[in-house]
Amino acid sequence: MRVAVVGAGVMGAHHAARLAGHVAGARVTVVAGGSGAAALAATLPGCRVEADPYAAITAEDVDAVVVAGPDDTHAGYALACLAADRPVLCEKPLADTVEAAAEVAAVDAAVAARTGRSLVQVGFMRRFDPDFRALRTTIADRELGEPLLMHCVHRNASSPPRATTDLMITGSVVHEVDTVRWLLGEEVTAVTVHRPRATRHAPAGESDPLLVLLETSGGRLVDVECFVRTGVGYEVRTELVAEDGSVLVGLPTGPVRQTPGHRGTAVPADYRTRFAAAYDLQLRAWLDAVAAGRGVAGPGARDGLAAAVVCAAGLQALATGRRVEVPALPA
Numbered sequence: 001m002r003v004a005v006v007g008a009g010v011m012g013a014h015h016a017a018r019l020a021g022h023v024a025g026a027r028v029t030v031v032a033g034g035s036g037a038a039a040l041a042a043t044l045p046g047c048r049v050e051a052d053p054y055a056a057i058t059a060e061d062v063d064a065v066v067v068a069g070p071d072d073t074h075a076g077y078a079l080a081c082l083a084a085d086r087p088v089l090c091e092k093p094l095a096d097t098v099e100a101a102a103e104v105a106a107v108d109a110a111v112a113a114r115t116g117r118s119l120v121q122v123g124f125m126r127r128f129d130p131d132f133r134a135l136r137t138t139i140a141d142r143e144l145g146e147p148l149l150m151h152c153v154h155r156n157a158s159s160p161p162r163a164t165t166d167l168m169i170t171g172s173v174v175h176e177v178d179t180v181r182w183l184l185g186e187e188v189t190a191v192t193v194h195r196p197r198a199t200r201h202a203p204a205g206e207s208d209p210l211l212v213l214l215e216t217s218g219g220r221l222v223d224v225e226c227f228v229r230t231g232v233g234y235e236v237r238t239e240l241v242a243e244d245g246s247v248l249v250g251l252p253t254g255p256v257r258q259t260p261g262h263r264g265t266a267v268p269a270d271y272r273t274r275f276a277a278a279y280d281l282q283l284r285a286w287l288d289a290v291a292a293g294r295g296v297a298g299p300g301a302r303d304g305l306a307a308a309v310v311c312a313a314g315l316q317a318l319a320t321g322r323r324v325e326v327p328a329l330p331a
Contacts, residue, residue, distance in 0.1 A: 094304025145243030
């Protein structure tokens with residue numbers, strides 16, 4: 001399967017490396033977008049550079065496209081893929097505005113109605129993580145009775161100054177939004193955002209950490225701690241509290257190292273380490289679906305739209321300090 005990677009930054013390079021080294025039958029044939037495109041292409045056998053990302057999308061030596069450029073380019077590239085009949089795995093967010101996400105979702109739905117397959121998959125990789133998939137089975141089978149609460153932790157060791165408080169909602173909490181919808185099978189109906197005392201490591205005027213409260217259509221409550229400058233490592237944990245017990249996923253695993261006065265496991269440096277297996281499983285499932293003519297094998301454009309709508313409500317809650325109800329998605 002010949003893949004174009006549009007966006008040669010951190011995420012584009014990550015996807016390209018995993019496609020080339022971990023996904024059998026995949027070959028990155030074109031890299032486009034960003035000043036690092038030539039350097040990235042040079043690390044990939046048989047790969048060329050295309051100056052114009054839109055030309056890469058329509059190139060004859062491309063079967064499918066990974067979009068991993070800046071957030072404000074995602075919708076335009078996804079729409080170009082739809083126009084060219086190219087299956088696309090688009091990194092989150094699907095778009096940087098609700099209106100753009102709605103346009104992508106509407107065009108993808110029209111393509112699906114005409115051809116019988118959607119073309120847009122959104123890169124919410126946690127849906128492919130084995131621990132999260134096991135948790136979803138536990139919930140779906142009601143092994144512990146009805147779900148009541150969920151506690152989520154999303155921590156980064158550090159973030160650049162451009163990682164504003166708003167970006168904590170649209171770039172980090174967006175993952176919890178999708179995870180909650182997928183795990184519980186319910187929509188998020190309201191958002192409240194609290195600003196605790198900011199860490200001294202936060203840029204002036206920014207709030208870090210945040211505490212986000214999500215309410216769902218089934219009456220469950222989900223709290224999300226988002227802290228992107230802990231100085232420790234990358235930590236993502238989710239605890240389900242149900243009628244007859246609880247389940248916690250995301251604890252560090254691996255060798256337990258013991259030295260004088262210390263015993264413990266390593267904390268992953270970032271998301272690429274923590275979710276390495278999930279990224280590989282996501283790419284493999286997506287390309288298998290493309291090869292089989294199904295187009296997608298995970299969260300689609302409508303899921304990307306749903307996340308965008310909830311995050312927009314989250315930004316409003318952040319700005320006002322009030323509980324904000326989430327508008328219903330169009331039918």
